[in-house]
Amino acid sequence: MDMMKRVPITEQDAKVRATNFDEVCLGYTEEEAVEEAGRCLNCKNPMCVSGCPVSINIPAFIEQVKNRNFEKAYEIISESSALPAVCGRVCPQESQCEGKCVRGVKGEAVAIGKLERFVADWASAHGVKPQPAKEKKGKKVAVIGSGPAGLTCAGDLARIGYDVTIFEALHEAGGVLVYGIPEFRLPKEKVVAKEVENVKSLGVTIEKNVIIGKSITIDELMEEEGFEAVFIGSGAGLPRFMGIPGENANGVFSANEYLTRNNLMKAFKHYETPIHAGQKVVVVGGGNVAMDAARTALRLGADVHIVYRRSEAELPARVEEVHHAKEEGVVFNLLTNPTEILVNEEGWVKGIRVIKMELGEPDASGRRRPVEIPGSEYEIEADTVIMSLGTSPNPLITSTTEGLEANKKKCIVADEANGQTSKAGVFAGGDAVTGAATVILAMGAGKAAAKGIHAYLSEK
DSSP: OOTTSOOOOOBOOHHHHTTOOSOSBOOOOHHHHHHHHTTOOOOSSOHHHHTOTTOOOHHHHHHHHHTTOHHHHHHHHHTTOSOHHHHHHHSOGGGTTGGGOTHHHHSOOOOHHHHHHHHHHHHHHTTOOOOOOSSOOOOEEEEEOOSHHHHHHHHHHHHHTOEEEEEOSSSSSOTHHHHTSOTTTSOIIIIIHHHHHHHHHTTOEEEOSOOBTTTBOHHHHHHTSOOSEEEEOOOOOEEOOOOOTTTTSBTEEEHHHHHHHHHTTOGGGTOSOOOOOOSEEEEEOOSHHHHHHHHHHHHTTOEEEEEOSSOGGGOOSOHHHHHHHHHHTOEEEOSEEEEEEEEOTTSBEEEEEEEEEEEEEEOTTSSEEEEEOTTOOEEEEOSEEEEOSOEEOOTHHHHTSTTOOBOTTSOBOOOTTTOBOSSTTEEEOTHHHHSSOOHHHHHHHHHHHHHHHHHHHHOO
């Protein structure tokens, strides 16, 4: 075995997977996982741990995999993470734990994410669950939202012994894990549902179809329902648009709506779900959500173009997602920006007018600012346009909660270290605070807030 190279992982063939919604990556076998774990140097000062937003003891769990103690490996991961099967699949490991791996200096980093996924899947297959608290504290905490931030915060608090109730607006728990990330990247029944059940097995109650700010307010939870602390992990589900002509036409979606219809409402299984799949689809944007929307449209039978105003080097999406999209047949129109959506007489999209761009001086984000090239406009034929330009938090919660401060972007203002907001006993984290970000960063915020809530309630 070449210790400088990671053990290859099996994937579905690109031509086959472009026609189905089955998982792309098939995961390690036991033998492959043990072999890959053998590449870990078990560093005395493990930089990989500092690169993990939830601080998993990575060398310790990998050592257990190497020794075939898979249950012990799961116990070690579970001390830090409530969602290992999710994180092993969707975390940007290349810029976090694996990005810090010493093996990656001269060779390929240890496949930490794939090993985490293997351990979580092994535990699920063998009925291994995280351990609940031995003693209850007799104090109630409400968690708003059952996405990665909410599930993490709830799980950590339940382990300490708090009575935790999650309030979820939708009819299915999981937040963005259920409605946002496609089945081929994150299977819902095999992975998400089981991770949610693991959190419930710690003693967490989940109440669905409860919209905080309409069904009940945070003030009512605290004043009338006896909750001594509240964590807001409601995410950022309000889509952004460009404000260009034709954007209100039939056949224009936000990526959020398109993915929700497909994932949560099971359009990918061809249920009686209203989704305009489209034959010629243009996705505007270059992040992971744009890749998810493009690859979903492709699987629903469309020819798909991605339009992004910067070059490939600036694409915010994971390299793996871009690679998979290209393999499957998505066409990339880079250094290109929409100027107008073309509409037919019936009010439906018939195409999109775009202009070519070149990169100028760096902007506030540090990336080179795209500048239009005069006279370079052209048209792309389309019957569907999906806008994937980021999302903002829904202002419903901040507008119905007395004394809860939000910034200009409608994000809740909270202390990064412990999640404390401007309102006593109310904590927040994840996309509701930062705007749209990654699953693992939301989990890190949920973990920090759980510590903050524990400290707050311990002083009461």
